[in-house]
Amino acid sequence: MSSSIIRQLSPVPLSRVTIQDSFWAPRQEINRRITIPAIYRRLKETGHIEQLKLEWKPGMPNPPHIFRESELAKWIEAVSYSLVTHPGEKLEALLDEIIGLLAKAQQPDGYLNAYFTVVEPGKRWMNLRDAHELYCAGHLVEAAVAHYNATGKRSLLDVMCRYADYIDSVFGPGPGQKRGYCGHPEIELALIKLYCTTGEPRYLRLSQFFVEERGKQPHYFDQEARARGENPADFWAKSYAYSQSHLPVRAQTEAVGHAVRAMYLYCATTDLALETGDETLLQTCERLYESVCHRRMYVTGGIGSDHNIEGFTSDYDLPNESAYAETCAAIGLFLWMHRMLHIACDGRYTDVMERCLFNGILSGISLTGDRFFYENPLAVSRQREIFWRDPLHRQEWYAVACCPPNIARVIASLGAYIYAESDTDAIVHLYVQGSGTLHVAGQKVIVRQATQYPWDGVVKITVETERSANFGLKLRIPGWCRHATLTVNGQAWAVAPDRGYVRIQRFWNAGDEAVLTMAIPIERVYAHPQVAANRGCVALQRGPVIYCLEGVDNGDNLHLVALPRTATLEAQFEKDLLGGGVTIHGEVLRAVDSQTEMQILYSTVPPTYQPFYFKAVPYYAWDNRDTGDMLVWIHELEA
């Protein structure tokens, strides 16, 4: 195995980071005060916690459900991250109580799944393709690791190690073991976290087994379907591409199938490439990165063009109104890119993280923190929705509630994505006011940021060292930024970024200050011409934030709005609108739609336009006011 892959940098954990800005800090507070309690109430109501008591009997209402442990687990994970930055006895006690139920629900052999313990006790591991057992186990492992890191308590970690040990005994290449893997990847990345936390190499090997076994022939899902007396061809999704098990992982060249499954698998594959130094696995990740980010991703970082499989279709097939772009999928892409970043500190990956974070992820939660989007289309119009589906609005809960706790754990753990460290470098990936305590050059270095990002492009970085030391401060120059200047202690420093980062190598002393000034104009963004859905259209972006038009500002029928290429657009900070933020304004055009012309469906007269003063708001903030149409890709007039 090649060893040319080395961990170039390590993420700086949550516990060493503070966030004290006006964008994320209030969101983290809402997450703690509103979102986490709101999700808890729902988990209680729907029986997520009750089912752990294993008291359900046939004939009783509301049986345990196969997904529920995963949803509860993501909430435990979110709470744990929140406890890192904001310890609280009450929440910690609540976790103890729930962990107590999980421990009691664990079977003598280590198995832990309410559904297959009380509803279908004889069917354990009989339908890996559909039944999500290992998926639930994976999320519980992630929760256990987060809980341990937050509290130092081994209660859940021990439970999950026992479960992982049991899983390790059931699955593997050994005699009598099942050579299967989960239809929904997740356990793979979780086992690597467990390995990194416990140091137990069996967990790494089991993760490797799951990843390497996936998609091999004879196909495990065929075999287990036949063992259940089913015809494998009756699989509803028709192709194992749905679960990225159509081919061995190393042979996969295109992102296919259910987008969340894909992302979690690619996370684990990247982790394994890093942990094992496996070059060909890394090449697989890089190929899949190109497939997703160069050909199959919405401008919001959303992924998944198809509702039926909640996933990928074909290159450049990115319809706007029917986009699925599940919140969890954007989160998965964010998590995956963060892993790629620790193999190669390349701003391409950070750019995608930021694209997801400020757009396709953040759109998944209301400004009030208690309403969620599962799907994140890039256009909504009553014209289509009247018939095609119920109008899309943020909902308080979903029958499949993967997204709400997922976004809660991302927001709670945001600090973990801002900084990275290596022996020689202090790295700033994301600009968020606050600080990180890094281990660089054999000492503790505190990096402080002062910035109004994403609304403003000035970031003032102050470095606190214990003693003068020679190291590199790597600052990211985002892909959206076309002009940046830098000073160090007031002296100009050339901005010559290497793969998206400018490295300031010098002797750093306590109080040294670097100021990065990024020009942050309104940008007109064009899609690759192969994206048929966006031909003749433009999107507006400022910094990392993608904008949209909403009916509440512009009237409905937003397809009538046309943006001349030469129109002057203005950015304006509106502190009282949508939680405060920059909106985009300007005089553009709107197709005339008079009553007389309404009579004519087709004519030889081109549309005529009249002046129209428009306002665009950040995409993430849509559907937080009156209901109406929404549009990201605006018709552009070249003239």
Add this chain to the structure above:
Amino acid sequence: MSSSIIRQLSPVPLSRVTIQDSFWAPRQEINRRITIPAIYRRLKETGHIEQLKLEWKPGMPNPPHIFRESELAKWIEAVSYSLVTHPGEKLEALLDEIIGLLAKAQQPDGYLNAYFTVVEPGKRWMNLRDAHELYCAGHLVEAAVAHYNATGKRSLLDVMCRYADYIDSVFGPGPGQKRGYCGHPEIELALIKLYCTTGEPRYLRLSQFFVEERGKQPHYFDQEARARGENPADFWAKSYAYSQSHLPVRAQTEAVGHAVRAMYLYCATTDLALETGDETLLQTCERLYESVCHRRMYVTGGIGSDHNIEGFTSDYDLPNESAYAETCAAIGLFLWMHRMLHIACDGRYTDVMERCLFNGILSGISLTGDRFFYENPLAVSRQREIFWRDPLHRQEWYAVACCPPNIARVIASLGAYIYAESDTDAIVHLYVQGSGTLHVAGQKVIVRQATQYPWDGVVKITVETERSANFGLKLRIPGWCRHATLTVNGQAWAVAPDRGYVRIQRFWNAGDEAVLTMAIPIERVYAHPQVAANRGCVALQRGPVIYCLEGVDNGDNLHLVALPRTATLEAQFEKDLLGGGVTIHGEVLRAVDSQTEMQILYSTVPPTYQPFYFKAVPYYAWDNRDTGDMLVWIHELEA
């Protein structure tokens, strides 16, 4: 009841019309020689004829199916029309044989439906919502009328009168009668044909009953569902709008639901307005005409934007790739507009007929006459199809085979749509070389057309009278025509059309000649700006023919092609291409899609273009060569 509706004109029947042109005459010959025999072979193979023997028993393969009589009936109707213009003993004998089977299949009480006689004999009339019994009866009635008109034989007509008499005894407002109606309208228009053929007013009254009863509360479909022990709310289509029975017909203001059902209902409603002089019913028809033709119709005359219900969605919701635009629906619209035309001789209706005929109907059959389209989308791209559905190609047959015999009957009966007559007027609706023998001004007037329509705009009309007579020759000035001149015996005649027709009133003598010269340039057509799918796009039309780009001529990825508004386009007659016809050519642009730029999915660089020589072909002729993408609405560059 008001009597202000009068039949302004009467269609000239098939038997008095000849078609001798280079466009339709060869298609009619292919219809006779290829299509009708090909459909017959399929009907034999699939058991459409066999099932009439009523020999199927439980446990045997291939049971009778609820639709099949309708498909056979449309084929009988097509053969009958064909026999009018091309009598043939063999085909007539074949019809006799099949009619013999139908007569034997008829039950003693007059009932005639193989499925409910041998498969579910106890379930007759128990599910009008879904079971298509009256729909099948209606098509058999249409076939009987056509057969009688073609051959003078009463064999099928007598069978169907007996069936109609039985239906009349079962349904109606009387005591013990069912107050139901068919989920799929068709019987209503058929009964009016039967009334007009037999003079029996009970058939008119029964048609009226079915139309008037439709959609009343308490809802019949609710009642019969409960009687079957079902919950009416379980109806798969969720709303009775699917079958236009959500409201009483007179209260309907928007075209909704399954498009073919809508058209057949509107046909009957228009017939009833005409037969009964009912103004409010006519107003309903006019409202529905506006709903369909001003807001819910594709530029091809196709209707039905939604696959799931094969029908209408909302105003201006006309997506191109996912258009359903069933061939039968365009045929239904054509048939309905022909009925509207005989209430008011208004070229708006004829324009729609022609739009359907040359585009959305004709696309439904291959140039070879033996392959069919059920759906007629306005764009096809591999990008979407790879995932979204199997690539769309003409097929030899469909499991639900409504379209093939439907288009066969339209082509066979085309002569019936060309002329109309009244005491005072000889009317030419469609320009087709050949002749019509009309009854005008108390004598027989032969109107002869010489034209190369639709490729050329010159139509030479020669009138043959028995004696000099004062009447109006009404010639249609199509909606697509923006400049026309007219001469009568070489003298200019002012073209001042009234509602789409210029009326030449004078004393006509044998041999008088009118020459209509319509400018027939290539037109750029724009959709109403509310049609979001077509913003920034243009379609090409020449005369009544809508054009499309095909991959075989232009390469795939047709969304890359851009048509500058100022580009010079040229029409060229290509006699050896696609059965002979005018194609459109010109130097336009194509977005650059180089390998380097392939890397970038989103950028601030607008697309660049390079010169591209394109060729557009008539939409009706697409998918007759190598497979590939297709596009009607082309991206337009205004600059």
